[in-house]
Amino acid sequence: MDKTKRKAGKIGGARRAEVLSPERRAEIARMAARRRWGSEPARATHGSEDHPLIIGDIEIPCYVLENDVRVLTQAGFTGALGMARGGSMIAGMNRLELFVSRKGINSFISKDLVEKVSNPLPFFTPSGVRAHGFEATLLADVCEAVLKAREAGALQAQQLGIAAKCEVLVRGVARVGIIALVDEATGFQRDRAKDALARILEAFVAKELQAWVKTFPDEYYAQLFRLRGLDYPRDSVKRPQYFGALTNDIVYKRLAPGVLEELKKVIPKTDSGRRKGALSQGLTRNIGYPKLREHLGATVAFMKLSCDYHDFIDKMDAYYPRFGDQYQFDFDYERDEDDGKGL
Numbered sequence: 001m002d003k004t005k006r007k008a009g010k011i012g013g014a015r016r017a018e019v020l021s022p023e024r025r026a027e028i029a030r031m032a033a034r035r036r037w038g039s040e041p042a043r044a045t046h047g048s049e050d051h052p053l054i055i056g057d058i059e060i061p062c063y064v065l066e067n068d069v070r071v072l073t074q075a076g077f078t079g080a081l082g083m084a085r086g087g088s089m090i091a092g093m094n095r096l097e098l099f100v101s102r103k104g105i106n107s108f109i110s111k112d113l114v115e116k117v118s119n120p121l122p123f124f125t126p127s128g129v130r131a132h133g134f135e136a137t138l139l140a141d142v143c144e145a146v147l148k149a150r151e152a153g154a155l156q157a158q159q160l161g162i163a164a165k166c167e168v169l170v171r172g173v174a175r176v177g178i179i180a181l182v183d184e185a186t187g188f189q190r191d192r193a194k195d196a197l198a199r200i201l202e203a204f205v206a207k208e209l210q211a212w213v214k215t216f217p218d219e220y221y222a223q224l225f226r227l228r229g230l231d232y233p234r235d236s237v238k239r240p241q242y243f244g245a246l247t248n249d250i251v252y253k254r255l256a257p258g259v260l261e262e263l264k265k266v267i268p269k270t271d272s273g274r275r276k277g278a279l280s281q282g283l284t285r286n287i288g289y290p291k292l293r294e295h296l297g298a299t300v301a302f303m304k305l306s307c308d309y310h311d312f313i314d315k316m317d318a319y320y321p322r323f324g325d326q327y328q329f330d331f332d333y334e335r336d337e338d339d340g341k342g343l
Contacts, residue, residue, distance in 0.1 A: 041121075041122035041123045041124055041130065042065040042066050042067055042069070042121070042123045042124075043065065043066050043123065043124045043126075044063035044064060044065050044066070044071075044123055044124065044125050044126050045064055045065065045066050045126065045188070046063065046064040046126070046186035046187050046188040047061070047062055047063030047064060047125070047126065047185070047186035047187075047188075048061075048125070048126065048127070048186075049061050051185050051186065051187070052076065052185065053072065053136075053181055053182055053185045054185070055080070055168075055169055055172035055181075056168055056171075056172050058080050058165075058168070058169065058172075059076070060072050060073070060076035060077065060079070060080050060139075061073040061075075061076045062076070062136065062182045062185055062186060063123065063125060063126075063131075063133065063186060064182065064183070064186050064188040065121075065123055069121070069135060070135065070136040070137075070178070070179055070182040070183070071121055071123065071133035071134060071135060071136060072133055072134055072136050072138075072139060072182075073131055073132070073133045074094065074096075074120045074131075074132040074133055074134060077096065077133070077134050077138075077139065078094075078095045078096050080139070080165065080169060081096075081099075081142070081162050081165050081166065081169075082161050082162050082164075082165040083095050083096070083099065083162065093118070094117075094118075094120060096117050096134075096142070097114075097117050097118050099159075099162070100113070100114060100117050100142070100145075101114075102156075102159075103156065104149060104154045104155045104156045104159055105145065105146060105149045105154070105155065105159065107149075107154065108145045108146075108148050108149045108152075108154070109145050110145075113138075113141055113142070113145065116134065116135065116138055116141075117134070117138070117142070120132035120133060120134055121133055121134065121135070136178045136179065136182050137178055137179075139169065139178065140170070140178060142166070143166035143167075143169050143170050144170070146159075146162060146163050146166045147163060147166055147167060147170065149163075150163040171301060171302075171305070172319060180321075180323075181319075184321075200256050200257055200258065200259075201256075201258055201259065201262050203284065203287045203288070204255070204256050204259050204262075204283060204284060204287055204288035204291070205259060205262045205263060205266055205282055205283065205284065205288060206266070206282055206283060206284045206285070206288065207266075209266070209267065209276070209277050209281050209282060210281045210282070210283070210285060210289070211281070212277065212278060212281055215278075215280045215289075215292065215293070215296070216247075216280075216296065217296065217300065219300050220296060220299065220300055220303070221239060221243075223300060223303035223304060224243065224246065224303070226303075227303060227306060227308055227309040227312050228240075228309055229308075229309075248260055248279075249322070250299060250316060251292070251295060251296065251299065252279060253322040253323065254295065254316065254320040254321065254322055254323065255288075255291060255292060255295055255323075256291070256323065257323040258323070259288075259323075260279075262282075263279045263282040263283070264279075266282040267279060267281065267282050280292060295320070298319075298320070299316070299320075302315045302316060302319075
């Protein structure tokens with residue numbers, strides 16, 4: 001008996017996780033979440049069922065909580081992925097949790113993602129209704145994992161429909177835009193704290209110029225030439241001067257509020273009229289630069305899906321609107337009508 005007890009006492013950590021049932025592991029994760037978030041659910045300060053987040057033809061109810069966490073409702077989240085509606089719990093797990101635990105997809109899901117999926121956040125809507133949701137950025141994480149599994153040929157036949165939904169969602173919104181879209185849908189953007197812009201600029205714009213590294217992919221310029229009706233010179237890096245103005249509009253004005261203006265201050269022009277460095281060199285390495293790369297990935301995807309520059313800008317305006325000023329480049333559109341070549 002003593003020997004058995006000693007042997008049992010050595011079981012712990014990873015071994016303990018192996019012998020626990022999925023239901024028990026889920027319950028342990030839920031208890032950890034309750035300790036993390038507290039017993040009293042947060043209250044949503046913004047959002048309603050009447051103003052969902054719209055991505056293509058998909059609608060997801062969304063809210064901003066009093067702690068500034070942006071959430072998508074649990075039902076809306078799973079519905080967006082094309083998962084069957086019904087009972088909220090199956091085998092002790094919610095539908096999303098059950099999905100990521102299944103063969104094919106589970107090897108592409110991180111432990112951190114499993115914990116978040118296993119622990120929907122309880123909250124009260126502004127009208128006082130108790131609800132559950134997931135952090136908004138979790139949508140991008142789940143979609144990325146599903147698409148990686150599909151690319152590796154690991155998905156089962158019945159999971160391919162969910163992968164198709166994920167592709168639609170990824171095309172519609174990238175992580176860099178999800179917070180802005182939720183803020184717009186809920187009206188939170190009108191009530192941001194006065195120092196919110198300062199915090200954003202501090203996070204995005206570096207105090208010192210970073211070393212130059214190639215950031216804009218060749219495909220970005222190849223597609224920009226195509227959309228402008230110009231031949232792409234593969235043997236030269238020379239580009240029309242006005243491409244800089246287009247890039248400011250396509251990228252930096254849509255990256256985060258006030259970032260373009262702040263970057264221009266950090267990297268001023270010389271007496272010759274040229275800037276001391278590329279605007280990308282003024283971004284912070286931990287937040288600003290990664291967000292730029294994410295935005296460029298989504299931008300190139302929209303470029304490939306567009307038949308001309310007008311079509312492309314319409315897509316960008318719909319999914320990645322400019323922060324602040326909403327004007328168009330009048331010179332750009334007027335000249336296009338004349339010769340189709342831009343400036």
